[in-house]
Structure formats: structure tokens, C-alpha cells
Amino acid sequence: MEDPELSSPEVDLNTQTILLLSSNHDLAALKPLLRQPGNASVQDPETGYTPLHAAIAACGSADDVGEQVQGEEIDMEKAKEVVKELFLSGAIWNDLDVNNETPGCMASRLGRKELYELCVEAGVRAEMLLGLLGGYEPLADEDSEDEEIEEQLDGAEALESKTVPNGENGHADESIEGVGGKKDVNSKDYLKSDLTFQDDKLLDADANGVMMAWETDIMRRTVDLLLPGNQAGKRILNIGFGMGIVDHMFRDTRPLSHHIVEAHPAVIAKLEEEDSDFGKAWAESAPTGGKYIVHKGKWQNVVSKMLEEGEVFDAIYFDTFGEDYSQLKLFFTEYVVGLLDPEGKFGFFNGLGADRRVCYDVYYRVSELDLCDAGMDVEWTMVPVEGLGGEGEREWKGVRRRYWTLDEYRLPICSFMG
Ligand SMILES: C[S@@+](CC[C@H](N)C(=O)[O-])C[C@H]1O[C@@H](n2cnc3c(N)ncnc32)[C@H](O)[C@@H]1O
Incomplete structure (x- = not known):
């Protein structure tokens, strides 16, 4: 089945062949071509299709009667083999086509669940590898060992301008926009930025939503799950005050x-x-002997002292802004393990990749694996997120970008294993 878009004269023969073989699910002919580095991630200049996009697009919608596309029978087993082979050959899980779709987004739109799952699994592998290697900076050294690692990392590409960068907290993920070339949010700039406090939101100087009132339900469920029955007399640590919703x-x-x-x-x-009602009201409501302490500064400079002083908490919550996943991971691997009571519970705002389902699905699994590595079990509670406006509408009016597009929030509650 020939895709007319792939016959563009601008596409060099190699690219055209690879895309065509991918969309025909012709594994035997494709395999030798994939041995050549870079071939698994060629991109059609018009459609932006990579071989993964082509292989998935060729399956058409799962709703099509009798699994037929353009009169041809679709063999999903063959399609899966091609997708697997592409990933083994270094295909990039989060490359965008001109419609701003990753291969996973496309599989999800077409209802191709098995292919979607393969994309998520590949994303998890790539991001875990990236995490193990500590990001891209070390790869600047050009010695042979690094080159070898770089090849393995082809599939973990997350920072190139045409891929969807991930691993940002939903409160901080301006850079997920990537292709649009807007300024990335980063911790250093954010902490120097002017803020605007409104009744229903807190914005930084670029009108990024630092915190928004629609998250109140999520905060409520978080507190109820971290402190079942809202028991009094517990020791609590919260990182990131924001609008003070969770702290109240x-x-x-x-x-x-x-x-x-x-x-x-x-x-x-x-x-x-x-x-502010906060300090005074807290003092009034605190049980005798209770203490309320605001630590001014970055948690990175504060929590090690708590650890040295032997502070222990029954509930720890983490929700910052402008930081990427590496900081959350650092927090739970280095500090939560020492600061949490053996029976205590740890939670964090799970906004990683929340403007794109496939990224959200990759990131919750990555965090689950890392938490498991740190000796913690995670229980996920699904919280519906309903009735939010579209880009620039209602609660998003005046907000630079709608950082949440999903209809469910996956709420993590972590506790020590065993
Ligand atoms: C999303 S808001 C927290 C919202 C809060 N959960 C609530 O219920 O209102 C993130 C907060 O983390 C703070 N923050 C960002 N980076 C931080 C860091 N490294 N250490 C401590 N606080 C930080 C921000 O200034 C901001 O107030």
C-alpha cells in the first residue's frame, strides 16, 4: 500500500524506502536497512513521520471493520514485530510529526492499544537509561565508551528540539512544548522571577501557572490519603507552599x-x-506543644540539615515548580528514606508529562520503578479531573499554557516496602 505523501521528491530514496517498508510491515526487507545507524529515526520532511509513525499509521483505526485499511487486511502481529524491531534499532519513542503527535499519541488516537503499550514500554526503557546515565551532559566527551552509550541513547532522545522533552513536573513543564521554541521554565530563573498572586492562581513573570485553584480537589485527596482520617498530632513536612492550599x-x-x-x-x-491568616490561625489550631516552622530556602539546602538533626515525619509531601524529574528522584532516593517514619507516607504532585497521555504513562512508570529502587511501594489513586476549560479559556485565561490536558490525575501514595 503506497502512501502518496511518501513519494515526495524531497524525500531521499533511503528515507522513502525505510518509511515504505515500515508502513508495509515488511520486516525481512527492513532489517538490513536498520543496521545502519540513524535509519530507524529518519523523518519525512513533509509529514514528519518516522518509521514508527509510518508503521502505526498504516494500521489505521482499530474501529475500522474487519481490521482492514484501504481494502487490505492488517496483520497486527506483523505490525508489532516491526515496531519492536524499530525500537531495538534505536527508534525514538517521542519524536513529533507535523501534527504534533508522537508515535504513541498516534497509536492511542487510532485505538491501537498494543502498539501504544509498546511505545510506553520503549519510553520507560529510554527514560530509565537516561536517568541512570544522569542526562546528556556527560555524553559531551567523545571517547569511544561514550559513543557506544550515545548509540544506546538514541532511543532515549528527550532534549532535541523536535522531540517532546519530558520529566518535568506538571507545574513546571513549559519545555514540554519544545517545538514552539518558547522559553523553558527553570528553577534559577523562576526563583528570581516576579510573581502574580490571584484568587485562583499563582503565576510567574511569564504567566506560567505555578499553582492553580482547580488543583484543590487533588490536594484534598492527597491529604486524606497521606493522613487517613486526618489524624491529629502527626509530624508533617511539605516542600513548596505555593498558594498554601495543601498547607491549610x-x-x-x-x-x-x-x-x-x-x-x-x-x-x-x-x-x-x-x-495572612496562616501563621496566626495555625498557632490557634495547633495542639499544645506543636511547632510550626517555615524554612526559607531551596529544599536542596534545607533537608540535609533536617536529616542531620534526626527529624522524622509521618507525612511528607513534595510539590515544587521549575524543577525536573531528577530533583524529585533525588528527593525521594536521598532524603525521604531518612526523613520518613517507617510507618509514614510520602506523596508528590504527579504532573510529569501531564499535557500528553503517553508521556504521563511513561513517567508514572518510571517514577514507580525508581521508587521501588528506593525501597518504596506506590499506591495510585485515580482522581477525575473534570470540567477544565480549553487553552486560554476559563481557568486558563491569562495562563501561558494549559499544563494539564488529561481527564484523570494519578495520585501517588508511597510507603516503605514490607
Ligand atoms: C506548585 S507550588 C506548590 C503548591 C502547593 N502544593 C499548594 O497546595 O498550594 C510550588 C512551590 O514550590 C516552590 N519551590 C520551587 N522550587 C523550590 C525549591 N527548590 N525549594 C523549595 N520550594 C520551591 C515554589 O516557589 C512554589 O511556591
């Missing part, structure tokens, strides 16, 4: 101790405002 809920449980770590001077100032 923690405070209302009447904790024995409540530590807040916050790095942005404007958020700290807000927290300390004389007319």
Missing part, C-alpha cells in the same frame, strides 16, 4: 509539627504577611 489542609489536621520549605522570596513574603 495539613494545618487543619492539628499536627504535632508542621514544617514548610519554600524558596521563592515572594511566596515567603506572602506567607509571612501580617494579615
